[in-house]
Amino acid sequence: MAHGYVDDKEAILKRLRRAEGQVRGVQRMVEGDEYCIDILTQISAATKALETVALQLLDDHLGHCVAEASRQGGSVAEEKLHEASAAIARLVRS
Numbered sequence: 001m002a003h004g005y006v007d008d009k010e011a012i013l014k015r016l017r018r019a020e021g022q023v024r025g026v027q028r029m030v031e032g033d034e035y036c037i038d039i040l041t042q043i044s045a046a047t048k049a050l051e052t053v054a055l056q057l058l059d060d061h062l063g064h065c066v067a068e069a070s071r072q073g074g075s076v077a078e079e080k081l082h083e084a085s086a087a088i089a090r091l092v093r094s
Contacts, residue, residue, distance in 0.1 A: 003064070022045055026039060
């Protein structure tokens with residue numbers, strides 16, 4: 001079974017590479033003894049990039065995996081809804 005994000009895979013990978021570059025930039029800033037606020041600004045940008053990926057994956061999961069499970073009904077639907085709810089809770093807490 002294909003995952004819900006398969007159609008957005010390249011865009012997701014592009015965003016992840018961007019976030020990876022931002023994190024490496026933060027590392028270089030710390031190594032270079034940059035100003036704290038500037039480092040925090042870059043951390044915020046990297047965090048936002050990862051949050052964007054997480055929201056895209058969640059949207060794809062709801063639109064594909066959860067929707068398919070709800071069509072099947074029963075315990076499969078309950079499991080996918082619980083799984084999605086737990087993922088949302090983790091995102092909100094992070």
